[in-house]
Amino acid sequence: MARRPLPSILRGGTAPIVRSRELARSAADNATDVLHPLITIGRGLRRLAAAGRRKWADTPKDRRGPLLFLIAAVLLVLSLLRYGLPLAGAALLAVAACTGRDRKPATPAADDDARSQRLTSLYEALVPYFSVPDDPAPLYTYGGDREKAFASHSFDESGHPDRLVLRYPGYFTDAEPESRLRVEQVLAAKLGRAREYRFDWNEQGNELTVTAVAPLPCDLTAQPFATAPGEYLLGFTDAADTARTLPVNGPDGDPRDEPPVLWRTGARATEPHLLAVGHPGSGTTSLLRSLALQALRHGDVLVVDGGGAGEYACLTGREGVLAVECDLDGALTGLEWACHETERRLIAAGRARQEGHPPPPDTRRPLWILLDRPAALAHLAEAEGRTDPQSLLQVPLRHGRAAQVTVVVAEQFDSTESLTEPVRRHTRARVVLGRASAAQVALVLGAPPNTSTPVAAPPGRGWVRLGDGPVQRLQVPAAPDPYDEGTAEADRRAVLELLPPRPQPLTVPPAPTEPPAVPAGADL
Numbered sequence: 229m230a231r232r233p234l235p236s237i238l239r240g241g242t243a244p245i246v247r248s249r250e251l252a253r254s255a256a257d258n259a260t261d262v263l264h265p266l267i268t269i270g271r272g273l274r275r276l277a278a279a280g281r282r283k284w285a286d287t288p289k290d291r292r293g294p295l296l297f298l299i300a301a302v303l304l305v306l307s308l309l310r311y312g313l314p315l316a317g318a319a320l321l322a323v324a325a326c327t328g329r330d331r332k333p334a335t336p337a338a339d340d341d342a343r344s345q346r347l348t349s350l351y352e353a354l355v356p357y358f359s360v361p362d363d364p365a366p367l368y369t370y371g372g373d374r375e376k377a378f379a380s381h382s383f384d385e386s387g388h389p390d391r392l393v394l395r396y397p398g399y400f401t402d403a404e405p406e407s408r409l410r411v412e413q414v415l416a417a418k419l420g421r422a423r424e425y426r427f428d429w430n431e432q433g434n435e436l437t438v439t440a441v442a443p444l445p446c447d448l449t450a451q452p453f454a455t456a457p458g459e460y461l462l463g464f465t466d467a468a469d470t471a472r473t474l475p476v477n478g479p480d481g482d483p484r485d486e487p488p489v490l491w492r493t494g495a496r497a498t499e500p501h502l503l504a505v506g507h508p509g510s511g512t513t514s515l516l517r518s519l520a521l522q523a524l525r526h527g528d529v530l531v532v533d534g535g536g537a538g539e540y541a542c543l544t545g546r547e548g549v550l551a552v553e554c555d556l557d558g559a560l561t562g563l564e565w566a567c568h569e570t571e572r573r574l575i576a577a578g579r580a581r582q583e584g585h586p587p588p589p590d591t592r593r594p595l596w597i598l599l600d601r602p603a604a605l606a607h608l609a610e611a612e613g614r615t616d617p618q619s620l621l622q623v624p625l626r627h628g629r630a631a632q633v634t635v636v637v638a639e640q641f642d643s644t645e646s647l648t649e650p651v652r653r654h655t656r657a658r659v660v661l662g663r664a665s666a667a668q669v670a671l672v673l674g675a676p677p678n679t680s681t682p683v684a685a686p687p688g689r690g691w692v693r694l695g696d697g698p699v700q701r702l703q704v705p706a707a708p709d710p711y712d713e714g715t716a717e718a719d720r721r722a723v724l725e726l727l728p729p730r731p732q733p734l735t736v737p738p739a740p741t742e743p744p745a746v747p748a749g750a751d752l
């Protein structure tokens with residue numbers, strides 16, 4: 229059978245087809261180049277319109293009338309001005325061109341996929357928290373449009389989100405700490421627990437900004453910090469949380485400035501006593517040692533160490549250290565004395581005031597009572613049917629502010645129920661150290677942490693809250709036990725240099741011995 233000839237277009241091979249495809253592609257490219265500004269402006273106008281719609285939706289109903297009136301007034305003024313409307317149109321196009329620029333840096337497609345996947349799983353994880361069945365147009369729904377919910381997002385070089393602004397519906401109970409905490413926990417789990425994230429809730433705008441925060445400096449050791457009289461350094465925090473900086477020396481002696489958390493004690497203090505809570509090894513003893521080193525510069529210190537591991541032995545016998553008590557008898561004697569001393573100071577200062585004199589100097593020298601692990605002593609006291617040493621803290625806690633007496637208590641999480649009511653009530657400066665859940669932090673500080681809780685925290689790392697103030701991240705400077713064999717030489721020297729000297733014992737010169745009687749007439 230004769231073969232039928234192919235149609236002429238196919239007979240000439242594939243070359244003409246390829247050529248025409250190339251022509252079409254280059255025409256499309258040229259068109260895109262030519263139309264690019266228009267596309268950008270169009271995208272910008274769309275984004276501006278979307279932003280306007282959002283703003284309008286967020287504006288309370290009673291403010292919409294005045295807003296419309298303002299817009300109409302501006303349009304009227306522009307129309308009355310010469311070239312007013314064309315100039316306003318040109319300005320709008322310029323803003324649209326700027327807004328419509330594609331800000332996303334070019335990234336490999338695989339990375340884009342992974343990031344997109346991450347955002348989608350984050351979006352879907354939030355559905356149960358940010359939606360209710362009756363919502364006719366839920367912002368969060370399975371398979372929904374996450375672009376509407378996530379106002380903006382950015383990733384670091386490793387592909388982890390480092391900033392995310394997400395919108396949430398108006399009915400979400402953002403004023404309730406428990407509701408916030410639930411959302412924060414989901415976000416922390418989905419974003420990755422290796423990094424710490426900060427949560428800033430904008431209750432007016434129904435927006436939550438999640439930002440990855442840099443680690444706090446953990447290379448700083450105890451040193452003579454340049455604080456004002458009556459101020460003591462608890463540690464360092466985020467620059468965003470304080471307006472102050474403190475000059476410090478880094479590990480190589482290099483000077484730098486760090487944002488401090490300063491705690492004021494004494495007559496002008498609003499939170500004159502402190503409670504630090506942590507798990508074993510979290511650094512509460514080091515915090516007390518760091519405070520003792522600062523306190524000894526201007527005052528006297530009484531240490532009661534319920535842990536009894538000798539971690540304050542370096543203080544024993546130093547100038548200004550009244551006693552370091554490690555057993556129940558010593559603790560009771562020391563705290564009883566502190567109680568009487570507080571009363572004596574109050575009476576002496578009151579008498580001086582009545583006579584029109586300034587308070588005597590011996591009532592103004594700061595006295596610090598550092599009580600580490602009181603629960604251990606309370607347990608012993610109960611077993612022996614004796615007084616709980618904490619009960620002797622009642623007077624110093626209640627009247628310490630006026631008498632320049634400061635009480636600092638450190639306890640472990642699993643023994644906080646042994647803390648007495650006066651200790652809980654009067655210690656309004658609070659610190660939590662070590663790995664703790666958000667609920668544990670909230671239990672001690674009275675408010676949840678402002679960041680996610682990391683899986684691994686270096687010792688001395690935690691949160692602080694002074695009274696009703698905001699919760700801040702905290703890194704305590706290292707003040708290790710210089711007598712501990714594991715302490716690095718540089719740290720040991722840093723602590724020893726800050727310790728006051730031990731008073732020299734009075735040395736009585738030996739009584740001159742009678743020279744032996746020289747027999748008369750003997751030759752020397």
Ligand SMILES: Nc1ncnc2c1ncn2[C@@H]1O[C@H](COP(=O)(O)OP(=O)(O)OP(=O)(O)O)[C@@H](O)[C@H]1O
Binds near residue numbers: 509512515705
């Ligand atoms: N701020 C810090 N910087 C560096 N290392 C620290 C810091 N705080 C504590 N450490 C180190 O962590 C270890 C435990 O510290 P510390 O003894 O203060 O903890 P703790 O909470 O009192 O626990 P424990 O009651 O078990 O002694 C020590 O080796 C200490 O040197």
